[in-house]
Amino acid sequence: MNKYILSLFMLFTIISFGQHKKDWEKIKSLKVAYITEKLSLDSKQAQEFWPIYNEYEEKKHALSRKEYSQIKDKLKNSDDVSEKEAKKLLTLKISIEEDEEELDKAFLLEVSKVTSAKKALLLLKAEEDFKRDLIKQYRQNKGGR
Known part of the structure; x- marks a missing residue:
């Protein structure tokens, strides 16, 4: 097997x-x-790859936690969110998505090098x-x- x-x-x-x-x-x-x-x-590639991957996963998880704690948690009571607060949350959501995209780009470039x-x-x-x-x-x- x-x-x-x-x-x-x-x-x-x-x-x-x-x-x-x-x-x-x-x-x-x-x-x-x-x-x-x-x-x-191979063993050399694995030694270089896994620390990069693990760091990437940690950063990705941190961004997910940030999104949940600062955006999704507040949207549970979306009827109570003002237009001003909604704009602020939307800006934060876009910022987090941009951070995720930059993280993905940097990760793929680094992985392709090792x-x-x-x-x-x-x-x-x-x-x-x-x-x-x-x-x-x-x-x-x-x-x-």
Whole structure:
């Protein structure tokens, strides 16, 4: 059984038992194995790639938290938001999206330097495939909803 099939099997097993913090850590480990295999990273490339990827993920997560705490949380009571506050929130949303775009650009350029342009593109596909497989298995475990 190759690593990919084994990783997916483990991922699906984890999902079926719930989504606790420990499970998220296992999913993250499976994602690392999945991406490493899909990109065919050798040990040198992996040593350079994963610190860059991890830093990118942390920054991306921080932007998501900022968006949630400063925008989405306030929109729960959107009827109470004034036009002035709405303009302020919209400006902040646009600013966060611009920050995300700059982060993505810088990340892809840096990854392409330590691996290759082709592997940077393959990374985008591998991430999407991993998410798709994760969602597919989640739906299957929830009775196809």
